[in-house]
Amino acid sequence: MTDFESEDFANTVDKVNLDWSTIGFKYRKTDYSYVSHYEDGAWDAGGLTRDHTLHLSECANILHYCQEVFEGLKAYTTKQGDIVCFRPDLNAERMATSAERIVMPPFPKERFLDAVKQVVLANAIWVPPFGTGASLYVRPLMIGTGDTIGVQPSSTYEFRIMVTPVGAYYSSGVKPVALTVSKYDRAAPHGTGNIKAGLNYAMSLLPTTEAHKDGFADSMYLDSQSRTYVEESSGANFLFVDEAGKLVVPKSFTDSILPSITRRSLVHVAKEYLNMEVEERPVRFDEIDRFVECGMCGTAAVISPVGKVVDGEKEIVFGAGMAEVGPVMSKLRHTLTGIQSGEIEAPKGWIFKIC
DSSP states (O other): OGGGOOTTGGGGSOOOOOOGGGOOSOOOOOSOEEEEEEETTEEOOOEEESOOOOOOOTTBHHHHHOOEEEOOEEEEEOTTSOEEEEOHHHHHHHHHHHHHHTTOOOOOHHHHHHHHHHHHHHTGGGSOOTTSSOEEEEEEEEEEOSBOOSSSOOSOEEEEEEEEEEOOSSTTOSSOEEEEEOSSOSOOTTSSTTSOBHHHHHTTHHHHHHHHHTTOSEEEOBOTTTSOBBOBOSSOEEEEEOTTOOEEEEOOTTSOSOOOHHHHHHHHIIIIISOOOEEEEOOBGGGGGGOSEEEEEETTTEEEEEEEEEETTEEEEOTTTTSSOOHHHHHHHHHHHHHHHTSSOOOTTOEEEOO
C-alpha cells in the first residue's frame, strides 16, 4: 500500500487515455484488485494484487453449490475534483446479510470500507473525469473456495474487489426502454430474492436473452406465488408515478425483492429534496396502466425510464411512451446524480471520500 498512502495520489497522475463517452458497460482490466482469504475461522490481512485471476480446485464449493455473493457500487469524480463513492456502508451491510443467508462468513464492515478505499485509490487513473457520464464500477464478491463434495458450506472463502471503468448500462443511454412481462419466475416466496447472490441472476439469463431477441431491453417479473404483483426486472427495482405525482414503490409480501440502495436513496430524494409523497406497497400488475411514469432503478443505470410494458397482446404505455423521459424520473435522476457528483449537497454520511 506504500505507493498509495498519499491522499493526493489521484491528483498527481494522468488519467488513462480513453474516450470516456464511448466506453460502454463492459469489463476492462485495471491495475489492481483487492483480495482477502478466510480459513480456520478468520479473514487474513488482505491487500492489493495485480493478479486478476482466481485459482480454484475443481471441487471448489462455488463450482458445485454456488456459495457466492456480490455487490455493486461506483466511484465518481466530483465537480470539486474529489474521488468519492456513494453509500458504500450500505453495500457492506447488504453483503453481510447476503453472506449470512447462504452460510458464508460476513466480511467486516470497516474492512470492507477500507478495502474499497484501497482499491479505488490504487486505480485512480481509471476513475473517469467529472462530466463524462462515466464512472469506476466497483464489484466486491465473495466465493466458497473449499473442496466440497457433499452439500454443505465451504470451509474456506475468498473476498475480492475488482474495478472497471464503465459508461451507460443501456447502450441507448437515458431513453425510455420497452419491457416484456416474463413468463418465468425470478424468486420464490421466502427464498433468496432479497439477497445479492449470483444464483438469483443465473435464472435471469434465459428470460433476458429471449427478451432481447424480441426487441425488449429487459423483463418485468411478477411474484411467483400468485403472479399478481410487480416485483423487479432482471437487475433493478421498479418505481411508478401516479397521476397525482405520488411516487409508488413496489413492496413484496414475501420479502423477495432486493433492497436496492439506489431505490432507498431515491425514496429519500423524493421526500426530502422534491417534496413528493411516497408510498411503498405491493403493486398489482393489473393497476400499472393507471400510472403515468415507470422507471427501473439500480447502481448500474441509476434510473432507466420505462416507456412501455408488453404482456402478450396487451401494451401498457406510460406518459409519452418511448418518445421522452417523464418529468419525475428525470428530476429524480438529475437530483441523485447531482448528489453523487457533488453538484448538490448530500445528506450526511452519503458520500465516502476516497481522495
